[in-house]
Each structure stands twice: as structure tokens, then as C-alpha cells.
């Protein structure tokens with residue numbers, strides 16, 4: 001295997017007596033989608049927060065492209081190309097989808113993210129912003145304020161903003177949430193394409209989407225990874241089926 005883009009080693013994070021992540025190790029390899037699944041409260045969000053830098057682990061190491069980034073801030077990690085999809089709360093609701101993407105493009109060029117530069121008519125930003133919105137399927141909605149977009153569309157806008165920042169890997173936290181069947185289908189196709197550009201660590205509850213997309217799956221239960229493997233291996237794993245998937249026969 002090529003050397004890992006992202007490598008987690010022994011990550012631990014406790015809240016009082018509760019071990020939210022307990023000795024978590026995994027890698028994200030070039031060109032792959034590595035899905036992280038697990039029941040509610042398993043520690044997925046806490047793990048993503050440690051990777052992005054929003055939460056400091058109690059123990060363990062995070063390496064990004066070979067560099068130890070464990071002590072770096074969110075902004076320092078983002079500058080290195082460790083990309084987290086922006087949360088809906090970070091979109092500027094009164095700005096159009098296009099302008100939100102333009103701000104991200106501007107941030108990529110070295111300006112601070114929320115610096116209110118008059119970006120609206122900057123042609124070096126409007127063209128690329130439009131191209132990115134077209135890519136995620138939001139082209140026709142480019143001039144709609146972010147706050148007016150439907151929930152699924154806002155999730156696409158988050159991904160558009162992540163794309164604008166040209167990260168070396170994507171951290172996507174439940175991108176399918178709130179999307180209808182058609183939206184999920186389109187996003188599955190899009191992510192399959194996107195992984196060629198940069199590998200994706202994907203937290204997702206939609207198992208059909210996970211099984212359609214993931215090259216590898218890790219299963220987190222009570223803060224511990226109980227199994228990592230291909231979709232076939234994970235679906236056939238008796239411990240995973242007991243703990244998470246429900247102990248029925250795997251679908252053919």
C-alpha cells in the first residue's frame with residue numbers, strides 16, 4: 001500500500017469516566033473512501049473533532065502526510081490541507097451559495113475566511129465558484145441565499161466549500177443526512193469521483209451509501225474500533241453484526 005495520507009495512532013479521549021474514543025488507530029490511504037460507522041454515541045463525532053483539531057486527544061498521535069499534527073490548531077491543519085467539510089452553522093445564511101464559495105476560495109488564496117472583502121464582482125473568484133457549484137449540482141441555485149437552501153442543498157454547499165479549499169483529504173461527517181433517495185444517489189456518484197482527487201474519511205449512518213462507496217470500513221463501538229475491513233468482510237463479521245448491524249443474514 002502507498003503511505004497513508006492520514007494516520008491515527010492510539011487516540012484516546014475521555015469525558016469523566018466515559019471513554020469516547022479508546023485507543024483508536026486507523027489509516028486513510030490515497031484514493032480510498034474509508035467509512036467510519038457505529039451506533040449513536042460510539043464516538044465518531046469525537047474522533048472527527050480530534051482529527052480536525054477542534055478537540056485535543058488525551059493521548060495518541062495524528063499524522064497527516066507524515067507530519068505529526070497532534071498539537072496544531074484547526075486553522076493550522078486546514079492550511080496543511082486537512083479538510084473538514086464546513087458545518088452548516090459556518091455558512092453565512094444571508095450570502096448566496098456562490099458568495100459563500102467565493103469566500104472559501106479567497107481563504108484558500110491566503111485571506112482570512114470571514115474577511116468581508118468585496119468579493120461579489122471579483123472575476124477571478126466568480127468563474128471558479130460557479131464551476132465548483134456546478135460540480136456538486138448546485139449551479140442552478142448559485143444565487144440563492146444559503147439560509148434559504150433546503151437542508152440537503154446546504155450539505156452540498158458545505159462540500160462545495162470543502163472543495164474550494166482543495167484539501168489533501170476530506171473529512172465528511174454524515175453528508176447524506178437529510179437527503180432524499182435521489183440526492184443520496186447523486187452524492188454517492190459524486191463522492192466516488194471525488195476520491196480520485198483526495199481520499200475521504202466518511203462518517204455516515206446510511207448503510208446503503210456506505211456499502212456502495214467504502215473501500216474499507218471501520219466499526220466503532222463504545223469508543224473502540226472492533227473491526228476494519230472491506231465491505232464484504234465487515235458484513236460477514238459476526239461481532240459487527242451482533243454489535244451494530246443486527247444479527248440477520250447479510251443480503252446477497
Ligand SMILES: Nc1ncnc2c1ncn2[C@@H]1O[C@H](COP(=O)(O)OP(=O)(O)OP(=O)(O)O)[C@@H](O)[C@H]1O
Pocket residue numbers: 015018020038039040041042043044045046047
Ligand atoms: N463534550 C462532551 N462532554 C461529555 N460527554 C461527551 C461530550 N461529547 C461527547 N460526549 C459523549 O461521548 C460519547 C461519544 O459521543 P459522539 O458524539 O462522539 O458519538 P457519535 O458516534 O458521533 O454519535 P452520533 O452517531 O449520535 O452522532 C457519547 O456518550 C457522548 O454523550
